[in-house]
Amino acid sequence: MSAPSGPTHRSVANIRSPSSAVPGAPTTPHTPLRNIASTFGSPSSLRAEEDTVILELGSRYLRAGFAGDAVPKALIDFGPEEQKRAGDYSRWEVGYVGERRDEKSWGQSYELWRPDLRGLDLGLVGDKIDRAIRDAFTKYLLIDSRPRRMNLVLPSTLPLPLLSVVLDTLFTNFQPPAISLMSAPVLTTVAAGLRSALVVDIGWAETVVTGVYEYREVQSTRSVRATKMFGEAMFKLLADDIRPTISQRESASRKSLPSLEECEEIAIRMAWCKPGKYVETRKLSRELTPVKEEDEVKTSMRALSISGDPDAGSMVSIPLSSINPPESLLLPFSKLAEPCENALFAAGVLPEDLDDEELPLHLLVYRSLLQLPVDVRSICMSRIVFTGGGSVIPGLRKRILDEVAYLINQQNWNPVKGRAVDEYRSNPKLQRTKSRRRGPTAILEEQGVMETPVPSAALIEQEYDPIEEQLKKEAAKGKPPVESGHLRAVDSLGAWAGGSLLSQLKVPAISMIEREQWLQHGAAGASRLIDVNVIAAHRQSMGPGAFKSGDRSSFTLGLWG
């Protein structure tokens, strides 16, 4: 426990015992290791340790709670209602209508930050964070303003200006002695009980697919198709239904269109996702996997019966109160699946027409799997973890996996596609020439020309070594087989819970910033990741004494530096 160092994602990877156990007696009886800090520290210090606050910042919500909680105690949003002046109680008035702000983009006043930092008021971001955390502390966590350690869970690509605003706000307004930074995808993996995963985070502004291998982020791809776009699609759907003519001139009649809250509410409550069109093919591929097939088949059949029979209970009435006058919409149930189709799966758009940053989710997942090295891919594809607000849309996760399975079936991990490739595959003539060249006759021909009959060493197939094989088998005896090679989704408790778990297990993060250092140097004082990593690893392997080795001479921002 004291051995690991480095950022959480690294440190857990380092947990593999660095000590060389005795080869002959690997199962030497030993007392199971408990928290060293607790065995050596006095109980009072233990209590103080418990007070670590875990904060997770996303673009819409703040999650806060203590280390060791399974779910965050506070979930606070950054909507305009939360941003009013203190003592402005107008929202509790009878008949209060929420403000309508003119926004440059949909839902802008609801987000803490946006990916595009141009024109973003960083001071305002700091103010929002400050108020949200203050709210969480006084209302939900019920703690006073005594300084306490903080663990900050952040998206893995947070721009440095934002990070430094966040840290500035925390250090100046809440006086924590130290803040540890942890990256969300890795924590999501930890909270799923895995070491490697493909984390699909369907967030607000973008969907991020991160390949995590052995607690390391190895790759990350993103697409703008996420909850924001989904909500906007829902808004358009509703607006079209209310005033088919007016919706073109949106600005003229804002009051007659549903508010963002209402759209979001409808999106959360009623939206669903159609099952994929390729269920049959998926069934075939499923046969190879050991997962309960019958269940799968049954559910897919049921899903089919829904989609195939749109008339059964199809009309849904939705009350809208934010428009003037309020009315109740009667929508066909199947229509409520459309925003999902359009926004997340880019229905009706050819894949060739899409830009790189707006790939539909299934393509995004497939591509990021494709880009991973084969070993990592086989591990990751059976550890797909869905997280983020969009992942709770009923049917969405299954749909993505079905589509990905279909893509794998069709394209078979071949990054090259297009008409020429298809022709090449289907045309027997082209195939034959290829086989001839590679055939034994070809080699014979070449033999005549060149005098070196032996091809380069890299091309020779590995010689079969029975002893090596035996050794490998022996070594693998104790280990359980690793699930790999088929598509499988795993549930995670989420990044916040991962952070809570790790800090309760006392796994230190590599990027731990102390207050004094930050106030003195700011972000400029951070050193490169590698330097600190090495130093810390040396020191901390000493055991309990070194575990709290006072002041580190420098700090790092880890991933974010």
Add this chain to the structure above:
Amino acid sequence: MTSFTPYTYFLCPCTDTSTSTRNLGDSPSAESEENSDDERTFDPRAARSNYSLYPLEHLLYCEDCHQIRCPRCVLDEIVTWYCPNCLFEVPSSTVKSEGNRCTRSCFQCPICVAPLSVSSLEAPPEGLGAELASGQNGPFVLNCAYCMWSSKEIEIQFDKPNGIFAQLAKIKNGGEPIITAKDRRKDREERGKRHFSGSSAAEEYQESEAPITLDPNERLDPESQFSNLKAFYQTQMAESSPVSALGFTGDYGYGSPGALSRIMGLYTGGSFADKKSKSKSGTMREARDALEGLQIDPLSSSEAITKLSTEGWESTASCAQRHEQTTHTPFISDLRPIAYLLRTKRSKRCKTCRHILSKPESKVQTTRFRIRLVALNYIPSIIIKPLQPTLLTASTLLTPLKPVQFLLTFKNPLFDAVKVTLATPAKTPGRFPTKVTVLCPQFEVGANTDVWDEALRDNNTKSSLSGEKRRTKAEASEGQHQAEAGKVWERGRNWVSVVVEVVPPSLRIDGSEWLKSEEMKRDGEEVRDGEDVVEIPVFVRVEWEGEAGGEESGLGGGGKDKEVREKRELAYWCVLGLGKVALD
């Protein structure tokens, strides 16, 4: 658009607006210009101002720093935790161990957040001997008196009418029992035992106690998944880093033979032993089943979709309802009663000098304070009234471009007379600037002396300076045009009214293109919410001669410490909300 009540907000001096406001992408020259300009006008409509403006009632005053203190520049200390429903005090240890909710029987309705009450399902005994019957019995439910929701709807019933929190923790929605954390722990320990001592011992154990066998594929709730994961990681970390004799982990455990062999191998290059031991040292493995916290995603949500399509909007939980729940609850049938959040009584300290500014009585039921230095008792309050009495029939909206006069009444809570200086920008910042003129920007407000003192003094001399200057109604109405510049409108014992004249802006945007300012072009064509409210920033400077602080007089010593007067000064921005402008 209905009525508008004028309001005042105070800007806490702790906010340093000039430093951290930074727009990325702005030209740096503009930024530096802004920073250099110290005496910049405060813009009440700027997005950040919402975070630093407070009503006077929210502010405290530090007597040692002589400064206003807002919630952002005080430190909290918790006096007590209590449940707002049953008003029971909760000790801090319980808060730490049990969390932030009431663990007795206080619950809120998951549908409408009204308090729930416990009631028996059986009819109360009637007739003869009803008094003898030992109270109500039989299954109990939680009932909402407001929306008539009952825990029967989610098929939860209780055996006892008290300790509902503990009982609820054992029942799932639908009535199935929840395997408690304790049972899970027991099961885990047992599995550990089986692992170590072979199966026979475990079998014996099973016979003796017959524990619950846990399904390795079950769906776990977040709490139990978390605890399973935690236990799993703990065992894994313990197994993968064994403790050597010295208690050290890691490379420096010289006591172990393994370490010795490693040291021997250090200088002989990559030795065989090293390689082998590396492969043997167990990598922390992944969780394998639900008992270790792994949850395979079932993916099939066709049931949920079917339910959505058949039961429709009414069956789903609203966002507000979901927000109160700890788990994901798409349907109303998933909702659970919400235990009341605890509340706290807090004492506040000044962040700079650590003096206590406010300290409530620790008993939950009392509302008294031991110490309470509220700003209301130190800085003059401002009351806004229109000068011309408005007719009831007339609309309360301000007419664009027509001058209106308002009466600002400053009331002095101090026992010393104060000198007030007001400063306003001639035009308020923003897209629609209001022209502002304070007719009397400098005046003195009398001390808040005893009312009887005043009456007695009044009898003796009609002092010219602090004398009353009241106007009768007739005078006021006829004096509409007589609001003279440089003169106080009305004056009382500890209050003074001055007139401020305002020319509200026209909210019309469709002027000719060249008339528009840059800002207007950038921000679009529409009047945004809040822009039709006339808000004027006023810089208030208050000067008075107060008694010198205790320390200083102590140092000075001697008998004349009563005479030692100290000049004090306080300056802050205020925002006056005067009215709404009619759209024309």
